[in-house]
Amino acid sequence: MRKFRPGVRVLAGAGAVAAGLSLAVVPTATIATAEAAGGAHFAVLAPKGGSLAAAESAVLANEGTIVRKLPQIGVILAKSARPDFAAKVRGSGGVAGAGATRNLAELTGAVPTASRLEPITPAVTGPSDRTAAGAEPLSANQWNMKLIGADQANEINQGSRDVLVGILDSGVDSGHPDLAANLDKSTSVNCAADGVPQTDEAAWQDQVGHGTHVAGIVAAAKNGVGVAGVAPNVRFAAIKVGDAEGYIYPESAICGYVWAAEHGVDIANGSFSIDPWYFWCASDPDQAAAAEAVRRSIAYATSRSVTPVSSLGNSNWDLAHDVVDTLSPNNGTPVTRTTDGSCQMLPVEAGGVVGVSSVGAAKSRYYNSNHGTGVVDFTAPGGDRLFQIPATPDANGQVLSTVPGGYGYSQGTSMASPHVTGVLALLKSRDPSLFGSALEAAAATDAEVLPCPAGGVHDPDGQGKYRAVCEGGATGAGFYGKGLVNALEAVR
Known part of the structure; x- marks a missing residue:
């Protein structure tokens, strides 16, 4: 999961252990x-x-x-x-x-590609201690929740305790005051040790910060402390699939999806792509076998009523077309190759996975969000610190959420995916019979269609650095899939 690093085809935006602390890069030569x-x-x-x-x-x-x-x-x-x-x-x-x-x-003896981890920006507005009942002291900076009506949805229905969300990620801070009440320790696990489950609590703690940030977006409790999630009353399991360096290898992901299948998970959020290949191609027998093993684990999960959700990544790539990959493998010396129809980003392009792109506060594509017709199913707030600045006290275009020891900002499709997961959790709370394609269809009914930009081209800096072509015209399908998810409509 060097998916926690911007600039290396990150599927994540977080990268610090606690608010205000940057994460030192662990030497990888050993x-x-x-x-x-x-x-x-x-x-x-x-x-x-x-x-x-x-x-x-x-x-x-x-x-x-x-x-x-x-x-x-x-x-x-x-x-x-x-x-x-x-x-x-x-x-x-x-x-x-x-x-x-x-x-x-x-x-x-290959050494993983060195790259600096981007720290989470600490939240500086307001105290994080308890306030009056029902008031979240940092909620004024949660523009993302307002964008999808989650703040209003919380006043109607905060989700059911019968719904269990799996956070397949870097682990979770089990002692965080906004997460502890909703964390189901009995279904939490560490899968990052060669794909062999370890259930002791110390094993699935978050060493990176990413998983804690994602968990807060889904299910931070509405308890007068800090922030609130999209579905602040649902339970979640910490399913640790990322190692201390941030990598998620196939065996860890396989373990995570099988665990979710066998431990009652309803919706499995995967804000990552699987290392060390950004695309797994059938023309290579090693990649083909490992990719098939991952696909089998996801298919097993979906056969047991798990709905997998995954982020698309932050490289400004159109995944519906061939891509020149100059970054794989990311645990050795990368080689340049052009992908073809046999190559897949995993898990997002596996069958049955709900793919999520990212928008900023203005409901426009996040400048680095991957996209592609038929790959994007929904879009959601993931942040855009450069071009979409909200009218909030902190004026921070990133997404505010929990991190170990506090609260912090981050951005990327990794932050968008848990918003979709939270909305699906609210829909599941309303109708427990929904899963898979039926759950996705219910979300699509409520989604806000966002059309492609004028001329079909998004070029936010006017210099071409983040230029992307949107296919789909008025449907916006190439950038936004079925549209921007809506939490308020999900609970009505």
């Missing part, structure tokens, strides 16, 4: 040697609906060790010190695919 002792990470596929027996035998016969078996999706997570491990396993009978999930970085 990662390869630390992992090498156990070998590189691999995903091995059994044929769909088939037994894992042949795949298990192939792993062991080729000097691999089994980290975890997932018979419910036909996947084995394995490690091996052999660079040719995947190729050898792929040649075995009864194996549908095998691939390195981390670009063999642990064996080659």
Whole structure:
């Protein structure tokens, strides 16, 4: 999840551990040697609906060790010190695919791409202590909640305790006063350790700040403290899939979606894309196998009534067309390649996932938001600190939410996605039978259609730096999908 870093095709906007504190970048040169002792990470596929027996035998016969078996999706997570491990396993009978999930970085000594993490801007307006009942002291700066009517929706229906949202992210600060009441510790987990679930509370704490920020947008309690979320009465699970450096590898995401499927999660928010490839292409057998393992985990989740939601990313890319990717792999030396129709950003382009783009306070596309007809399902407030400044006390165009130890601002499609998740949670609260495409359709009924800009081109600085072409005309589908979600209509 170097998805927490702007400028490296970030799907996230947050990057500090606490309000007012910037996050020091953890030296990455030690990662390869630390992992090498156990070998590189691999995903091995059994044929769909088939037994894992042949795949298990192939792993062991080729000097691999089994980290975890997932018979419910036909996947084995394995490690091996052999660079040719995947190729050898792929040649075995009864194996549908095998691939390195981390670009063999642990064996080659590759160092993850260095990039500075952007700190969360601290909230400076008003105290964060308790005020009069029902008043949130920092709510005046939550332009984002007003944009989708969430502040008015909260006065009617704050969501049901029967709805459980999964925050697949960097973990959550379990002691935060705006989150503790809604955090379901019994369904929280750390999946970032090789894709093996760890349920002790210390394991799923937030070391990055991103997950806590996302959780607050969905479900910060309306309790007279700090801020309020879109659905401030629903429960949420912290499902940690990002490691201490901010990366989310396939095995962690697979573990997260399987966990959500088996622990009663209704809506799973994924404000990230999966490392180390920004696009996973079928032409590469390693990428193809790892991507298929991820897709199987998401399909398993949707088969168990989980509705996955994901951000589109912040690289100003049109995901409906070929993209020149110069940044992958991000845990080694990037190579330039042009994507084709077989390449997918994951999880957002997997089947059944609700994709979210971002707008600022003026309901216009956030200058770096990815987009694309058929990829964007909805848009929501994610912030725009350069071109869309709200008339709020702090005049900050980013999104204000919780962070470990306080409150802070950040921006990106990672902030937009949890707004959609919160609206879906309100709709689910109103009609518990809704999930998947039916839940998405209910949100579409209430969404505000935003047309493409005049001439179909968005060029906010007039210099072409953030220029993007919107397809869809009056429907705005290329930038905004079915439209801007509306929390107020969701509870009426």
